[in-house]
Amino acid sequence: MKYFTNNLYELANLFSFGHHTVDRCIEFICSTPHNLCDNSIESIAVEVEKCTRIKPFIGGYRHTMTGAEFHHAAVQTIPKKRPDKEIEEFCRDTQTVDEKTQQQQTNNTTSTQMSKIGCYVSNITDRLLAPGMYMTAEEYHARRLHATLVIQTHTRRWLATRYVQQLRNQKMLYLEWVEQEALRRKLEKENRMKRDFERRMNPKTKEDFELVFSTLEQWRQEEMDHISATLTGTDRKAALCALLEQEAQIIACIGRHKLTAGDENVKKMERFDARELKDLYASVNMTSLTQEERLDVLLILKHTVQEHDCKLTQEIVELIDREEDLLTRGVKKVSLEGLRQRISTLFLQYIKTPLFNPEVIRLLKVPQDPLTLRKNIYLCSGCNRYLTSSEFKITTRSSAIGRCQHCYLLENEAHHREEYSEYRDMLKHLRQTEADYPVKGKIACLIQEKDLQYLLEAIWGVQSALSAWDELSELVLVRWNKYVEWSPWNCILLTKDEAKAHFKLKDVEKVNIFDIGITAQAKHIVKTKRYNSLVFL
Structure with a gap:
């Protein structure tokens, strides 16, 4: 070294x-x-x-x-780097420590004491044990096997009893649900009949009068069928003339009810604010008020117009302050007539402004927006009036703008007398259902009552695709594939209970119960060809 x-x-x-x-x-x-x-x-x-x-x-x-x-x-001193062997190497500990848990019992010294001379041990608690019969291993295992079978038997019996009880409870709940559903349908039907009866006896809206005319048409058809089946010749003609006279009287009575209902609807449609403005305008124009009453009216008018800050309201407030100042100085009424007339004129202009009084829009004959007159006016081919687009009822199968809603209503009352309340309720339910989806459907907002009527009558036959239930109040149009937007080529007509079960399906393409899948797909192809103008919306 x-x-x-x-x-x-x-x-x-x-x-x-x-x-x-x-x-x-x-x-x-x-x-x-x-x-x-x-x-x-x-x-x-x-x-x-x-x-x-x-x-x-x-x-x-x-x-x-x-x-x-x-x-x-x-x-x-940095060690030299080892040359790369071009082989991935891993290092690990070569010594593996094995751990073992073991309990250790400490020594406990015990002893027994026997009786002997000088030591007495009591035998009061001692027991005498007699030896029993000897049991072989086969007998012991057979006894255990028998005990195991007894335990398994009673356990399986208990499980079967519990399962049967669960089935019984489920059946009771199902029967109760069926009874409640039947009662609910019965109550809904009774309420609907009461509501329809009330609408027929006391019509108030356009829909109510549609129902009245539809009922009148049904009654006329029944009477004509009865007359045609029982009478012939001159008796038949006389009965038809009497029927026509009776129908004319009923139509006249309906017309009088319509006039009365129109006046009531106008009164109900008035807003509380518009009525207040009307009363306030009448108070402003009253000439028999005392000075204190006039000051109170001016104060109310001032607070009313101050809710909107603009040039018109500022001018009204300025005139009100001027009149209050003159009244406190004791100026005569004759000298204030010009000022009061100016306040009345400006307040009337305030009332006629749709921004301050929205109810005045339906009373104005000329639209306030000039763009409405340029782009949104169409000619009605029935009454030859120029109306806005909102006055026309356009269906998805329409290619041009024809007659207005008023002309269609008159034609329906005179000839067809169809009633769309059930289709209208179904369309409302469809739009509410589509609004609950994350991606709201757009085509459902374009469909009208007549389009829905065509879908139900021409495509689905006004019956459920699964159970052939034909009560229109219980039927709904839902998505065939719930992951795709609703459209006439992606819908199916089911009852309300069937629709709830249909929404639970994950893949409807695999459903082929009673060939419903093939039938629905074929009808979807027909509807796609019928509504091809909506496919590329």
Whole structure:
């Protein structure tokens, strides 16, 4: 072994050079192993090659007197990097420690005491045990097997009893649900009949009068069928003339009811604010008020117009302040007539402004927006009036704008007398259902009552596609594929209960109960061809 005695400070300075390679010879004094008995000292020159890597500085010492620094040279020696074997290697511990948990019971010294001379042990609590019959291993296992079978038998009996009880409870709940549903349908039908009877006896809206005329048409058809089946010749003609006269009287009575209902609807449609403005305008124009009453009216008028800040209201407030000032000074009424007329005129202009009084829009004959007159006016081919687009009823199968809603209503009352209340309720339910989806359907908003009537009568036959239920009040149009927007080619006619079950299906394309899937797809193809103008909306 060689013992180097050179100055460590010089060696540390050697390793602390920069990035360049430096070759330097350092002499080390060591004892040679050639002759251990002879303490000969030999000086050996060692060449040190400086590496290009920067070695980290990990501390050292500093002499407080001389200021010399002594670095930790051993820790600054970076080992050479092993050559890459081009094989991914992993290191792991070679020693695996096995842990084992074992309980250790400490020693507990016990002893027994027997009776002997000088020691008495009581035998009051002792028992005498008689040996029983010897049981072989086969008998023991047979006994255990029998006990196991008994336990399994009673357990299975208990499980079967519980399962039967669950089925019985489910059946009772189902029967109760069926009874409640039947009662609900009965009550809904009774309420609907009462509502229809009330609508026929006391019609108020356009829909109510449609129902009245539809009932009148049904009655006329029944009477005509009865007359045609029972009478012939002149008797038949006389009966038809009497029927026509009776129908005319009923139509006249319906017309009188319509006039009365129209007046009532106008009164109900008036807003409370519009009525207040009307009363306030009448109070402003009254000339028999005292000074205190006039000041109260002006104060109310001032608070009313101050709700909207604009040039008109500012002018009205300024005139009100001027009249209040003149009244407090005792000016005569004759001198205030011009000022009061100016306030009345400006307040009337305030009332006629739709921004302040929305109810005045339906009383204005000329639209306030000039763009409405330029782009949104069409000619009705029935009454030859120029009306806005909102006055026309356009279906999805219409190619041009024809007659207005009023003309269609007159034609329906005179000839067809059809009633669309059930289709209207179904369409309302459809739009509410589509509004609950994250992506709201757009085509459902374009469908009208006549389009829905065509879908039900021409495509689905006014009956459920699954159960052939034909009561229109219980039928609904829902999506065939619930993940696709509703459209005439993506719908199916079902009852309300069937629709709830239909929404639980994940993949309707796999459903083929009674060939309903094939039937629905065929009808969807027919509807796609019928409504091809809506496919590319």
